[in-house]
Amino acid sequence: MLGNFTYCNPTKLYFGKNALDGLKEELPKYGKNVLFVYGGGSIKRNGIYDKVVALLRACGKNIFEDGGVMPNPTTEKLAEGCERARRAGADLILAVGGGSVCDYAKAVSVSAYCGEDPWEKYFIRFEEPSADAKLIPVGCVLTMVGTGSEMNGGSVITNRAQKMKIGHVFGEAVYPKFSVLDPEFTYSLPRYQMIAGIYDIMSHILEQYFSGTDDNTSDYVMEGLLRSLIHSAEIASEDPLDYEARSNLMWTATWALNTFVAKGKDTDWEVHMLGQAVGAHTDATHGMTLSAVSMAYYRHILPYGTHKFARYATNVWNVPAGETEEETARRGLDAMEAWMRKLGLAMSLGALGVTRDMLEGIAASTLVMDGGYKTLTREEILEILEKSL
Ligand code: NZQ
Ligand code: ZN
Numbered sequence: 001m002l003g004n005f006t007y008c009n010p011t012k013l014y015f016g017k018n019a020l021d022g023l024k025e026e027l028p029k030y031g032k033n034v035l036f037v038y039g040g041g042s043i044k045r046n047g048i049y050d051k052v053v054a055l056l057r058a059c060g061k062n063i064f065e066d067g068g069v070m071p072n073p074t075t076e077k078l079a080e081g082c083e084r085a086r087r088a089g090a091d092l093i094l095a096v097g098g099g100s101v102c103d104y105a106k107a108v109s110v111s112a113y114c115g116e117d118p119w120e121k122y123f124i125r126f127e128e129p130s131a132d133a134k135l136i137p138v139g140c141v142l143t144m145v146g147t148g149s150e151m152n153g154g155s156v157i158t159n160r161a162q163k164m165k166i167g168h169v170f171g172e173a174v175y176p177k178f179s180v181l182d183p184e185f186t187y188s189l190p191r192y193q194m195i196a197g198i199y200d201i202m203s204h205i206l207e208q209y210f211s212g213t214d215d216n217t218s219d220y221v222m223e224g225l226l227r228s229l230i231h232s233a234e235i236a237s238e239d240p241l242d243y244e245a246r247s248n249l250m251w252t253a254t255w256a257l258n259t260f261v262a263k264g265k266d267t268d269w270e271v272h273m274l275g276q277a278v279g280a281h282t283d284a285t286h287g288m289t290l291s292a293v294s295m296a297y298y299r300h301i302l303p304y305g306t307h308k309f310a311r312y313a314t315n316v317w318n319v320p321a322g323e324t325e326e327e328t329a330r331r332g333l334d335a336m337e338a339w340m341r342k343l344g345l346a347m348s349l350g351a352l353g354v355t356r357d358m359l360e361g362i363a364a365s366t367l368v369m370d371g372g373y374k375t376l377t378r379e380e381i382l383e384i385l386e387k388s389l
Contacts, residue, residue, distance in 0.1 A: 148257025
């Protein structure tokens with residue numbers, strides 16, 4: 001393992017059928033005023049909204065609604081949410097939705113009383129909330145699987161004017177205090193979102209797997225998570241109402257990005273930097289922005305991490321060894337690509353509305369990370385985007 005670390009994850013999880021009953025235990029811990037945050041209306045159509053309202057009422061809460069959180073939440077919406085949270089005197093933010101809703105709730109939590117422009121403070125200067133800052137506690141009821149936002153400090157916000165989409169990973173104080181994970185709540189997801197979430201999970205694991213050269217327990221854990229993910233994705237793709245598969249996907253997503261598997265390791269995150277830049281320019285679905293750039297990126301960095309890519313091919317994709325380690329590695333990526341195509345993921349930027357004239361701008365919005373097998377130059381970023389087109 002690399003270096004020393006501390007590990008603490010403060011989020012309490014309620015998992016499984018009827019997990020929403022966990023709210024009866026959690027809600028009494030907070031004051032009366034609840035900012036009830038949700039997205040574009042899916043929770044009203046699938047009945048989750050009514051269940052949550054009934055529980056909030058039963059616990060004697062004053063409900064202040066903040067709906068309309070869009071996928072890829074924006075700085076404008078964040079400003080609106082901060083205003084609502086202050087007016088409500090919110091004692092708790094209850095986020096009911098996918099990663100966008102959970103991320104937004106965390107952003108409101110740290111921004112409502114921060115006294116300065118949160119975009120500049122948290123997403124450009126990457127500052128932490130000051131020690132005496134008033135943070136509003138967040139709880140989540142998850143309805144979409146993929147981001148891991150339910151058990152981490154991540155919050156990704158889009159600045160449309162600046163064409164930047166940036167994530168800040170906050171510390172323990174900003175993690176959800178609790179999250180409700182009922183796999184049945186994900187049944188109503190459109191197929192496009194389900195598979196986008198599945199690839200988001202895969203990408204989170206690979207961002208943490210493709211780095212380092214040491215013998216590391218985290219890598220073995222990730223291989224197990226990937227095998228479960230691939231298996232359950234195939235079942236859910238055939239039968240979206242298969243509880244076992246949907247529950248496995250939900251649990252894998254949480255473990256993929258609750259910081260556990262990153263411990264004792266370098267991590268990469270360049271696929272996410274590319275995907276977020278694409279998102280900033282197109283507003284495309286997060287998981288699809290990742291699938292569209294992944295194959296070009298991984299084939300580009302394979303020569304710098306051949307041994308790990310060969311291990312991935314063997315341990316995750318069960319491909320027969322080639323004559324050389326590089327051939328084995330390439331076969332692994334071919335198997336991954338075939339799986340992605342079968343699932344129906346976006347495999348090109350063109351499928352997301354990107355045109356050649358946008359590539360320079362997307363490259364300019366791409367942050368460069370240095371934890372993976374190759375730190376990309378500007379030219380390489382452009383080359384990968386071109387190959388992804
Ligand atoms: O808005 P509603 O009407 O609820 O519809 C949503 C939205 O259109 C719909 N949906 C969610 N649950 C549903 C449902 N539709 C029917 N039935 C349900 N049960 O799905 C659409 C997408 O929702 P969204 O929350 O945007 O998806 P996701 O969970 O993928 O979140 C994406 C955001 O999370 C960020 C992404 O960048 C993006 O902004 N990320 C957050 C991370 C973190 N906190 O650690 C890490 C990730 O890498 C990611 O960057
Ligand atoms: Zn992601």
